[in-house]
Amino acid sequence: MPGLIAKKVGMTSIYDENGKNIACTLIQTGPNVVTQVKTQETDGYTAIQVGFDEKKEKRTSAAMKGHFSKASTSPKRKVIEFRNPVMERGLGDVLKMDEIFSEGEFVDIVGTSKGKGFQGVVKRHNFGGVGQATHGQHNRLRAPGAIGACATPSRVFKGLRMAGRTGGKRVKVMNLRVMKMYPEDGLILVSGAIPGAKNSYVILEK
Template sequence: MFGLMGIHFGMTSIFSKNGENIPCTIVKIYPCYIVQIKNLEKDGYSSIQLGMINKKKKHTTKALQGHFKKAGITPKKQLMEFRGKILNSSKEEIKMGDLIDINIFSEGELVDVKGKTKGKGFQGVVKRHGFSGVGESSHGQHNRLRSPGSVGAGSDPSRVFKGKKMGGRMGGCYMTVKNLILLKIDLDNNVLLLKGSVPGNKNSYLIIKKKNGVRNIRY
């Protein structure tokens, strides 16, 4: 599996051939350069590391400066690793410093999109896990409508089991949405239009991964 990194630009909608209004996400794709190539003999697995968006040298540590210098490219802001043996469009082996652009995608194929979800802070069980609450506020109950209810027995086991669904921190974690249809590719502006929504807010980093094989899907 291979792909590119991009930035969540926002949402819009387009009309299909049948006149259906399809909501879609705009993803801005920046040229990615191969910073490092890992192999099975030396690193224990095969993968490549991509870098995106130029970064000033004075804001880069000495260690990372040497890391980018080895690849023969300028420092990059964002790095991401893709596992697996990667071939370029001509089915040849790639090398460090090569440019990977939007041309690896094709319209109609399915992609997986990974991003960091919006942070919601501390939330209760109704919002976090979809609980319905205790119920009606009758028979003397008050302030219990959004309560989790009983969480464990008193005598045995006299404790709350680990992993029980309770209130806590919600969001702010990485999530992958699978099998999104790539509706349009704008080569002039390096923009992808994906059917549906993706994790994260605007201007957040996204990872768009290709699926094994191209599936032409009509919409």
């Protein structure tokens, strides 16, 4: 089994055995239920579909109600597929974090970064600006500067770092250490920051 669906709770910090303060992120996993098992014969590939977080039935379509009822579970808000599962899982099985993860190991976390709208080059690409406001400059401290390339090639290349829409993308942060686990509460504490806002869904992978 490669991972679980979880929800970002927020950030805190703890002290390690050497007295060093480490910034950590608290993640709520809760029970993940297998809502579908895909096989090579029926679907052309092997995978398991996992559901997480309760959803009201009145906000669930009839088709999805039938889909979840096959797994003998209530409707779920978030459904994710994990390809080529390592462990054999059956329809309706509940996946728990202490069966998959353990303290001290490293995990990868996938999430959607915070959307920041249309931003300039300083915020979007970490440009340094043009320095001090001298030589007659007016209101140009955060400007991108010239983008031309003279007579040759007399055009602007695609992919040039310019202003534009920032954030709201799928981001994967690798090798975050599992600092502590609280199986009775369904909580995992990992070192460092993870993408997304509070209460946003993330995917934990081994």
